[in-house]
Amino acid sequence: MIKNKKEGQLIIISGPSGVGKDSVCKKLKELKENIWISVSSTTREIRENEIEGEDYYFIAKEEFEEKIKNNSFLEYAIVHSNQYYGTLKDKVYEKLNGGVDVILVIDINGALQIKEKVKDAIFIFILPPSMNELKRRLVNRKTESDDKITERFKTAYREINEISKYNYVVVNDNIEDAAKKIDAILISEKCRVDRIMEVDLNTIEEEIHEKLVD
Numbered sequence: 417m418i419k420n421k422k423e424g425q426l427i428i429i430s431g432p433s434g435v436g437k438d439s440v441c442k443k444l445k446e447l448k449e450n451i452w453i454s455v456s457s458t459t460r461e462i463r464e465n466e467i468e469g470e471d472y473y474f475i476a477k478e479e480f481e482e483k484i485k486n487n488s489f490l491e492y493a494i495v496h497s498n499q500y501y502g503t504l505k506d507k508v509y510e511k512l513n514g515g516v517d518v519i520l521v522i523d524i525n526g527a528l529q530i531k532e533k534v535k536d537a538i539f540i541f542i543l544p545p546s547m548n549e550l551k552r553r554l555v556n557r558k559t560e561s562d563d564k565i566t567e568r569f570k571t572a573y574r575e576i577n578e579i580s581k582y583n584y585v586v587v588n589d590n591i592e593d594a595a596k597k598i599d600a601i602l603i604s605e606k607c608r609v610d611r612i613m614e615v616d617l618n619t620i621e622e623e624i625h626e627k628l629v630d
């Protein structure tokens with residue numbers, strides 16, 4: 417009687433550095449089947465605890481620029497004033513066409529590019545419980561120098577100013593609660609009328625008629 421669209425949903429998650437986007441996404445992956453978190457390419461240096469191909473594809477600036485020329489990116493941006501970050505097209509479309517939901521954890525500039533290209537993408541912004549808490553998390557992470565922390569904090573203020581471009585906001589005061597809220601958003605999105613491809617009114621009418629006759 418009713419058919420849902422077969423393609424997966426494209427979900428964009430943004431939020432300031434240190435807000436816990438990656439931890440929330442990992443938790444979401446435990447709660448949900450059929451969801452894939454895209455691995456971005458970047459020119460920034462690999463951190464001690466990171467794994468090539470799992471956290472990012474760490475590539476040289478020249479290689480990144482070659483891929484821009486070849487139109488290989490679905491979106492890309494210069495984040496924190498000097499490093500490229502981008503999402504490769506092919507894998508994302510392969511997953512979406514196979515019915516898998518895809519999460520992109522990207523900045524506001526990338527999110528705005530996706531808004532132009534993919535009409536039914538879902539935009540979620542993750543906020544910290546407070547800016548003091550965000551600063552505490554960034555400092556405790558011990559992955560950046562003081563200068564870089566200040567830079568990331570400035571970017572955070574700029575990004576939060578753009579929150580109205582997103583469809584949903586989730587406060588990450590607890591990783592599991594934040595992941596559950598995103599899960600609920602995705603479940604609701606699947607029920608949207610415009611995600612339903614085909615409603616066979618004749619069959620519905622027949623069913624109503626049968627019930628009335630009963």
Ligand code: 5GP
Pocket residue numbers: 430431432433456457460491492493495501502503521522523524525526527
């Ligand atoms: P980090 O250097 O802390 O791993 O990431 C910095 C920021 O880069 C993240 O907060 C995220 O929003 C952004 N980012 C990561 N991957 C991508 C990407 O593929 N495209 C864009 N536009 N931004 C990204």
